[in-house]
Amino acid sequence: MRKTNSYRRKKNPYREVYALGQHISLSAHKARRVIDQIRGCSYEQTLMILELMPYRVCYPILKLVYSAAANASHNWDFKKTSLVISKAEVSKGTTVKKLKPRARGRGYPIKRTACHIRIVLKDTSWYEYDENKEYLLR
Numbered sequence: 509m510r511k512t513n514s515y516r517r518k519k520n521p522y523r524e525v526y527a528l529g530q531h532i533s534l535s536a537h538k539a540r541r542v543i544d545q546i547r548g549c550s551y552e553q554t555l556m557i558l559e560l561m562p563y564r565v566c567y568p569i570l571k572l573v574y575s576a577a578a579n580a581s582h583n584w585d586f587k588k589t590s591l592v593i594s595k596a597e598v599s600k601g602t603t604v605k606k607l608k609p610r611a612r613g614r615g616y617p618i619k620r621t622a623c624h625i626r627i628v629l630k631d632t633s634w635y636e637y638d639e640n641k642e643y644l645l646r
Contacts, residue, residue, distance in 0.1 A: 523584060523630075524594060524595075524630050525628070526576060526626060526628040527573075527579060528624070529571075531601055532601070532622060532625060534564075534565050536598050536623040538565050539565050539569070539598045539625060541563070541565075542558070542563055542566055542569055543569065543596045543597075543598050545561070546558065546569070546573075546593055546596060547593060548592070548593060548594075549592070549593055550592050550593075551577055551588055551589070551591040552589065554573055555570070555573065558570045558573065568625070569625060569627070572627045580631065584631075586629075586631040587631075590631055591631060591632070592630050593627060593629060593630075594628050594630035595626070595627075596626070596627050596628070597626045598624070598626075599623065600621075600623060600624075601621070601624050602622050603620065603622070604622075605617060605619055605620075606620060
């Protein structure tokens with residue numbers, strides 16, 4: 509029989525749940541362009557925005573948002589309808605330098621960039637919505 513920890517079942521109003529994607533082969537600049545659009549949005553609104561945006565970077569970000577919401581609902585029993593993206597960060601990852609063969613035996617350097625994306629969700633069922641579009645603790 510598996511023991512369940514009592515602290516996992518208690519809802520903490522200050523609890524934030526996150527998902528981290530490392531070494532995603534995208535430019536950090538291009539990922540920030542999409543992340544800036546979803547920061548502060550609700551979970552459902554974020555899914556709608558990411559599915560309708562025509563950028564290649566949206567798919568890995570969508571997978572991270574799904575993963576963070578699954579962490580919130582499975583580990584902390586948060587409802588997906590009350591989740592809000594409180595933080596979304598993109599940091600620069602490694603750069604792989606390769607040589608592409610060119611004419612006359614020359615090599616042309618190619619930089620393959622990667623980035624790290626962190627999506628942080630907050631449960632807003634403990635909060636009330638202010639006119640200034642901010643969530644305040646009750």
